[in-house]
Amino acid sequence: MSVVTEHQAPSPAEPRKGLSPRKKQRISRVVQYAVLVVVFVVLVALADWKAIGESFLNLEVAGKGLPDLFTVALRNTVIYTLSGFALGFVAGLVLALMRLSSVAPYRWLSVIYIEIFRGLPILLIFLMIGSLPLAFPGFELPGGVYGSAALGLGVVSAAYMAENFRAGIQAVPKGQMEAARSLGMPHMRAMITIIIPQAIRIVLPPLTNQLVMLLKDSSLVLILGVTAAQVELAKFGNDQSSTYANPTPILVTGLTYLLITIPLGYVARRLEARQGAGR
Amino acid sequence: MSTVEIKNLHKSFGSLEVLRGIDFTVESGQVVCVIGPSGSGKSTLLRCVNLLEQPTSGTVVVDGVDLTDPDVDIDAARRHIGMVFQQFNLFPHLTVRRNVTVAQERVLKRRKDECDRVARENLEKVGLIEKIDAYPPQLSGGQQQRVAIARALAMNPSLMLFDEPTSALDPELVGDVLSVMRQLAEDGMTMLVVTHEMGFAREVADRVVFMDGGVIVEDGPPEQVIADPRHERTREFLSRVLHPGV
Numbered sequence: 001m002s003v004v005t006e007h008q009a010p011s012p013a014e015p016r017k018g019l020s021p022r023k024k025q026r027i028s029r030v031v032q033y034a035v036l037v038v039v040f041v042v043l044v045a046l047a048d049w050k051a052i053g054e055s056f057l058n059l060e061v062a063g064k065g066l067p068d069l070f071t072v073a074l075r076n077t078v079i080y081t082l083s084g085f086a087l088g089f090v091a092g093l094v095l096a097l098m099r100l101s102s103v104a105p106y107r108w109l110s111v112i113y114i115e116i117f118r119g120l121p122i123l124l125i126f127l128m129i130g131s132l133p134l135a136f137p138g139f140e141l142p143g144g145v146y147g148s149a150a151l152g153l154g155v156v157s158a159a160y161m162a163e164n165f166r167a168g169i170q171a172v173p174k175g176q177m178e179a180a181r182s183l184g185m186p187h188m189r190a191m192i193t194i195i196i197p198q199a200i201r202i203v204l205p206p207l208t209n210q211l212v213m214l215l216k217d218s219s220l221v222l223i224l225g226v227t228a229a230q231v232e233l234a235k236f237g238n239d240q241s242s243t244y245a246n247p248t249p250i251l252v253t254g255l256t257y258l259l260i261t262i263p264l265g266y267v268a269r270r271l272e273a274r275q276g277a278g279r
Numbered sequence: 280m281s282t283v284e285i286k287n288l289h290k291s292f293g294s295l296e297v298l299r300g301i302d303f304t305v306e307s308g309q310v311v312c313v314i315g316p317s318g319s320g321k322s323t324l325l326r327c328v329n330l331l332e333q334p335t336s337g338t339v340v341v342d343g344v345d346l347t348d349p350d351v352d353i354d355a356a357r358r359h360i361g362m363v364f365q366q367f368n369l370f371p372h373l374t375v376r377r378n379v380t381v382a383q384e385r386v387l388k389r390r391k392d393e394c395d396r397v398a399r400e401n402l403e404k405v406g407l408i409e410k411i412d413a414y415p416p417q418l419s420g421g422q423q424q425r426v427a428i429a430r431a432l433a434m435n436p437s438l439m440l441f442d443e444p445t446s447a448l449d450p451e452l453v454g455d456v457l458s459v460m461r462q463l464a465e466d467g468m469t470m471l472v473v474t475h476e477m478g479f480a481r482e483v484a485d486r487v488v489f490m491d492g493g494v495i496v497e498d499g500p501p502e503q504v505i506a507d508p509r510h511e512r513t514r515e516f517l518s519r520v521l522h523p524g525v
Contacts, residue, residue, distance in 0.1 A: 173366075175368035176368060182331065183358070183430070183434060184354050184358035189385055194370055198370075
């Protein structure tokens with residue numbers, strides 16, 4: 001054996017002390033499965049299945065929510081969400097352009113707006129919108145609760161979407177603007193025709209996630225004081241559950257949210273994957 | 280009248296002076312190739328001609344209009360100055376057809392059928408009419424660059440700027456782009472070309488300009504600048520480019 005051997009790692013074939021890493025890993029995995037099974041068995045043994053069935057899976061109570069669950073509650077949730085999203089989309093785009101403006105005060109205004117509305121809970125925004133008539137007597141938002149909901153969800157999502165759009169616009173290669181300008185397009189024309197369409201494609205995944213967030217946040221509309229016709233999913237579930245003194249409607253409502261949020265999340269991941277592949 | 284007339288052009292990026300007093304002209308119908316080591320300022324010079332870079336001082340006159348004059352409508356001036364980029368810069372979200380028609384429609388306000396006719400004509404010229412409905416990412420680099428040339432030509436420019444048009448291409452794709460450019464030169468287009476293609480410069484250029492360190496070192500016909508350079512720096516550069524590895 002040469003002198004070099006003292007620097008070499010012990011050969012894998014040599015006998016070692018204790019367990020090999022692979023054996024340790026296997027034991028660890030068996031233990032993890034065992035813990036899972038034990039927890040599951042204990043939960044099943046302890047739960048009062050009869051009570052759970054009556055309280056949470058009460059089909060009779062669940063049936064009483066139909067068809068209003070879909071025709072009123074879900075419909076309103078979708079209306080609140082989409083109108084807030086539309087407002088946030090437009091305002092967010094404007095804020096992003098302000099954020100990137102060469103005019104400094106526009107940049108400041110945009111930053112201030114974004115910082116404020118990303119830092120406030122939506123609940124608080126709704127409370128403020130509710131008290132707007134105190135500041136401006138006789139003032140009324142068009143659309144009543146629908147207008148207030150769109151405004152509340154819109155001003156907050158605008159702040160988040162502005163940051164998304166800004167990142168998206170900056171992610172479009174600089175050469176795109178140069179090519180557009182070299183063809184004689186003014187800056188704004190180039191933005192609208194060349195840059196923004198590409199930026200929107202880039203931010204499609206985060207915007208989809210934004211839509212999911214809004215869908216969930218639309219439940220806070222209940223703070224505005226809604227009538228039976230304006231009720232959205234969360235309040236609908238809560239009301240039904242009080243009426244029948246049974247939590248099943250809350251579970252049903254939850255499932256209805258998931259019916260939308262899970263596919264949307266899937267769409268967002270698909271868009272993201274496609275973008276990753278396209279680059 | 281000269282198509283391009285540059286006088287005492289200076290350009291600094293911060294404290295870095297990239298162009299240090301450039302004087303030169305391009306006559307109508309001339310093909311001028313600008314060569315030189317990287318960092319010599321040749322791309323910056325080209326980008327000053329359509330004011331993608333704002334000169335620090337000096338004047339840039341194209342077709343008799345001083346582009347450095349703040350009262351000049353730079354968008355109007357750029358309509359007549361076609362530019363081809365190293366990275367092609369096609370609009371990836373638009374079809375080839377739309378790439379070639381969008382500026383005609385939005386900037387020149389041509390009628391739709393007229394835009395389409397001009398697009399077809401120019402795509403025919405660069406040999407890519409069959410790709411008219413494809414999207415840029417579906418094309419090879421060489422094809423993209425030829426579409427980019429068609430896009431610039433569709434504006435009926437009086438001057439074409441080429442910024443290292445073949446540098447980003449795989450070697451086997453360079454020829455197609457160069458032959459389109461050669462055809463363009465034969466048709467009498469005024470061209471200012473920043474390039475490393477010495478063969479192209481020698482065969483096609485009316486004049487070759489050698490730049491180094493932000494100044495023009497040598498300016499003359501290719502048989503002189505490339506075959507028999509007067510300056511030591513030019514000789515050094517050419518021997519490195521023409522006989523790499525020696």
